[in-house]
Amino acid sequence: MTDGETQSRHRELVNIIRRHDYAYYVQAVPAVSDHEYDRLYKELIYLERRFPAYITPDSPTQRVGGLPSEGFKTVVHTLPMMSLDNTYSQDELIAFIHRVQKLLPEEELIWTVEPKVDGVAVSLRYEEGELVYGATRGDGATGDDITSNLRTLRSIPLQLDSSSVPIPRVIEVRGEVFMTRAGFLRLNNRRLDEGEEPFANPRNATAGSLKMLDPKIVAQRPLDIVIYGLGQIEAAGNSFPNKQIELLAYFQNIGFQGPAKVWTCHHAKSLGDVLNELDALRHDLDYETDGAVIKLDDISLRDRIGATAKAPRWAIAYKFAAEQAETRLKKIFIQVGRTGALTPVAELEPVLVSGSTVSRATLHNEDEIKRKDIRVGDAVVIEKAGEIIPAVVCVILEKRSRNSTAFVFPSVCPECESVAVKQESSGVIGVVWRCPNLSCPAQIRGRLEHWCSRKAMDIEGGGSALIEQLVAKALVEDVADLYSLSHEQIVSLERMADKSAENFLEGVQESQSRDLWRVLFGLGILHVGAGVAKKLARHFETIRDLMRSNVDALIALDEVGETIAHSLVNWFSKERNQMLIDRLEGLGLSMKSSLYVEDSEHPLSGCSWVLTGTLPNLSRQQATEKIEAIGGKVTGSVSKKTSFVLAGESAGSKLQKAQKLGVQIVDEAGFTALLDQNA
C-alpha cells in the first residue's frame, strides 16, 4: 500500500468501527460478529503501530488513552447546568402545569414525559462534530473536565454522525451517565471477591467511577449514557428541531441513545395515567429510575418563560417515593472481612420493606455513621430499592432518647483486639478501618471460606459452620492446613456425621487437582477476582511461572493494569505467602493451568458460546472449561453475536432463538469433533 492508501484505509477502518460501535452500544443490534469486529480492530491497531502519525483523536483506539491525571481541570459551563424542581405529589404537578399555562395563556401546551434516570448528569461539547470535552455538572456554573473518562463510554460518539442531518458548528448535549443493574451487581460481586468495599447503589458506583483518575479503570466499568437535553448551540440553522420529541429523534440521528420511552400529553389530566404506566414499566428497565421528568415540548415557548435562579420554569421532576420504612436500630456491630476490613452493620427491629423483612442494614464505614449521626437506640428510616442492600437513610431526631450518646467506632478489631489501621492508597487515606493482624480468627475464617467457596476451589461441605469450628478448635490456620485434616478430627466436631466428614475430606482431596485460576482466585489476593485469575491462567502454565514474572511483564498482558500487577507482585514477595505456596505444592496441589494457551492462538479463540439443555457426558462446568481453554467465552443469552449454541437434551427457548437467528448449533458429539478438528 502507498502512504495515501494506508491513510485512507485507516480512515475507512475508523468509520466502519464507529458505525459498528453505534449499532452495538446505542442501537443494541450488532451489525457484525465479534470475530469480524476484533479483526477490524486489530487491523486498525496494526496500522497505527506502524504509522502513529495517522492516529486521530476520534480513532476508536483513543477511547482509553493517556495516563492517569493528577486531578481534573475545571470547565466553565457556557450555559449553566441547572437542576429541576422536585415534587412527590401529583397535585403539585397539576399546580405546576397551571402555573405554566398562566404564563402562556394563549398557548395550547403539549407536555413530554421521560423516565428520570438515576445517574450522574454530564454535558458533552462537540465542535465541528468532534467531541472536545465532557464535564460534570459540579455547582451548575463550573464542573470537572472528565473527558478522558467519558471517552471510554462506547455510547458516546467521539465524532457525530452527519450523514442524515446537518450538525451545528457547536453543539452541547446533556444527559445522564448510569450503570445498568446487572453491570452494578457484577461490579459489586467482583469487588467483594477482590476484597474491596461494594458500592451502595448504581448511582454511587457511577459517580465513583467517573471521579477516578485512571481512564483505564473507568473503561472496565459498565457505564452507559442517555441524552435528553441541549446546552449551547451555535450556527444551528433554521431546520434545527424546535420540539423535545424532534430533538430526541435528532440526537438519535447524530449517534446518541435517548430515553427508554417518551410520552406526549395534551392534557394535564392524562399525566396521572402516564406516571402510573411509567411506574409499572420502570422496574423492567435495566437501569434505575427514580421518577419522571415532565417538560414543555415546544422549545421556543421554554425560552419565553425562562428560569428562576435555580431551575427552569418549563420542566419539573416528579419523583416516585422509594420504599422506606421506620424501625429501631438495636445495635451496631462490626463485621471483619477476609481482608480485615471492619464494616459497621446495623441490627434492626425486623421490618417489612419492598416485600421482604429487613433486620440488618450496612452502615458502610465510620464516616457514614458520623455524617448521619446514627446512634444505637435511634428510630431510623431505612430504604430498599430493588435488589440493593438496605441502607439507613436518616435518623428521626425527634424520637431520639435524651440520654443517647454518639457511636464510638472501635479502635481495635472486635475479634482479635489488634489496633485498627487505615490504609493509604496513592497518597489518599481510605475511609475503611482494617484489622492488620493476618492471624485474626475472623480473617482466617474469611480466607478459608473463600478458598472453599464454589467459585474458588469448590470444596463440598466447606461452609461457614464447619470452618468456624475448625478455626475455633485451632485445627486450621491457613488453607494448606485443610489438606492434613484427619477423619477423626472432623467427626469430633459438632453436627458432623461420618458421612458428612467423608464427603468433606473427599472434596478437599479432589480440590488438589483444581485448575490454576481457581487457586489464584482462592488465595484472595487483593484485586484478583475470578476473571483476572482466568486471564492470568491463560498466560502462565504454572504458579511458579507467574511467581517469576514482574510488574512490567504483567502490565504487558491484556487487561492487567498496574494495580493488579503490583498487588500480585507484592503478594508473592511476602515470605509467608511463598511458604504457603511451597506447602500447598508439597501437599500435592498441582496448580497447573488448563487454560494456558501458547502464543499461537486457537482457531476458535474469541468465539462466544451459549449452553442450553443437558449434555450426555459433560457438565456445564466442564463444557465451559473446555470453551475457555480455547479462548472462547460462555454467555447467558443468544444474540446475533453468538458464534455457537451447544445444545443438549430438553433445550428450550435458547435453541429456538438460535434457530431463528441462524446461529450455528452443535450437540456434544459435534462439539467434541469441533475441538478435535481444531486441536
Ligand code: IVH
Ligand atoms: S432534563 C435543566 N431529563 O434529573 C435540567 N433530566 O432532577 C434539565 N435527569 O438535573 C434536565 N433523567 O440530572 C432531564 N430525562 C431527563 C432526566 C433528567 C434524569 C436528571 C438530571 C437533572 C435531574 C433533575
